[in-house]
Amino acid sequence: MAIVYQKSAGLTDKQLHYCPGCHHGIIHKLVAESLVELGLLDDAIGVCPVGCSVFAYNYFNCDMQEAAHGRAPAVATGIKRTHPNQPIFTYQGDGDLASIGTAEIVHAAMRGEKFTTIFVNNAIYGMTGGQMAPTTLIGQKATTCPLGRTKEQAGMPIRMAEMLATLDGCVYAERVCVADMANLNKAKKAIKKAFQLQMENKGFTFVEVLSTCPTNWGMTPLKAVEWLKENMAAYYPLGVVKDIETEAK
Amino acid sequence: MTAKVTFDQERCKGCELCTAVCPKHIVVIDQDTINSKGYHPATVSDMSQCIACASCARMCPDSVITVEKE
Ligand SMILES: Cc1ncc(C[n+]2csc(CCOP(=O)(O)OP(=O)(O)O)c2C)c(N)n1
Ligand code: SF4
Ligand code: SF4
Ligand code: SF4
Numbered sequence: 380m381a382i383v384y385q386k387s388a389g390l391t392d393k394q395l396h397y398c399p400g401c402h403h404g405i406i407h408k409l410v411a412e413s414l415v416e417l418g419l420l421d422d423a424i425g426v427c428p429v430g431c432s433v434f435a436y437n438y439f440n441c442d443m444q445e446a447a448h449g450r451a452p453a454v455a456t457g458i459k460r461t462h463p464n465q466p467i468f469t470y471q472g473d474g475d476l477a478s479i480g481t482a483e484i485v486h487a488a489m490r491g492e493k494f495t496t497i498f499v500n501n502a503i504y505g506m507t508g509g510q511m512a513p514t515t516l517i518g519q520k521a522t523t524c525p526l527g528r529t530k531e532q533a534g535m536p537i538r539m540a541e542m543l544a545t546l547d548g549c550v551y552a553e554r555v556c557v558a559d560m561a562n563l564n565k566a567k568k569a570i571k572k573a574f575q576l577q578m579e580n581k582g583f584t585f586v587e588v589l590s591t592c593p594t595n596w597g598m599t600p601l602k603a604v605e606w607l608k609e610n611m612a613a614y615y616p617l618g619v620v621k622d623i624e625t626e627a628k
Numbered sequence: 629m630t631a632k633v634t635f636d637q638e639r640c641k642g643c644e645l646c647t648a649v650c651p652k653h654i655v656v657i658d659q660d661t662i663n664s665k666g667y668h669p670a671t672v673s674d675m676s677q678c679i680a681c682a683s684c685a686r687m688c689p690d691s692v693i694t695v696e697k698e
Contacts, residue, residue: 381696383695384693384694385694390691394690395689401689404688405687405688408689408691559649560683560687601648
């Protein structure tokens with residue numbers, strides 16, 4: 380019989396520590412499959428964040444480097460500048476990238492560092508038990524806003540893809556999700572495109588993936604997928620935010 | 629065409645994401661089995677209906693599922 384689908388060669392055999400139904404696992408697979416299909420796995424170097432995906436270095440079947448909280452873009456800058464012909468990526472959550480590491484990601488994008496960032500936005504701090512993130516939606520409950528986030532107290536949630544797209548050094552920014560098969564296919568296409576543009580030395584590339592955290596959202600995995608579609612996708616529009624290739628035409 | 633879907637049930641966390649994307653609605657949770665993690669794993673109820681689309685396998689966060697056809 381012919382194999383139609385099996386576990387990606389871009390992943391190790393280690394079992395993931397993520398909660399049941401957590402989208403981190405699906406997003407790992409898409410990154411791994413993209414690297415394999417583009418023939419980039421052997422040369423790839425990934426940089427892990429602090430957050431639930433802190434152990435991602437155990438799962439990707441390529442060289443990986445752990446960074447201090449939020450500093451993955453700074454570490455990736457150093458790796459890319461000393462390994463300019465190799466595919467480099469950071470994998471970061473929203474607490475890591477949009478809160479403690481905001482300066483690092485903004486300046487890496489401004490400098491047009493030629494690596495790819497996979498930004499997993501689950502609207503909460505997962506690892507530390509569900510505190511409000513800069514991405515937490517208005518009205519969404521978290522341990523540090525038990526009655527729901529308010530604009531008056533915490534401002535409006537940050538849209539990182541749009542914000543980074545204003546910088547000339549950022550050549551590609553797209554927001555995707557993996558909530559159903561159609562969106563999962565689009566997410567994989569976006570990740571492959573980002574790596575392709577990186578290998579063409581175009582500049583900084585960014586893929587924001589809306590993701591679930593069933594555990595801290597207090598929902599079953601399937602309910603969390605519905606909640607993402609109804610609430611997150613409404614505030615964080617899916618699609619290409621910036622693509623210098625189409626803009627040049 | 630014959631299709632074969634296999635589950636590495638020890639890796640499964642019973643999250644049900646695979647059950648929601650099967651166009652034939654044949655991916656189900658096996659309530660009669662418990663793996664060493666303590667979860668009821670997923671399985672296919674009627675393999676003859678499978679079209680080997682691999683949706684279940686591609687959606688699984690834990691790479692539990694292999695799909696084959698001939
Ligand atoms: C310097 C420092 N400050 C704070 C923390 C605590 N901390 C660990 S993970 C985390 C946030 C993780 O959230 P996110 O990046 O959204 O990732 P997720 O766990 O949701 O995938 C925080 C605040 C830390 N480890 N180090
Ligand atoms: S706490 Fe949330 S983000 Fe972390 S592994 Fe569990 S479901 Fe995933
Ligand atoms: S391969 Fe497709 S049809 Fe077969 S069980 Fe999986 S989702 Fe259903
Ligand atoms: S998606 Fe994977 S882990 Fe979840 S129930 Fe199905 S086979 Fe098990």
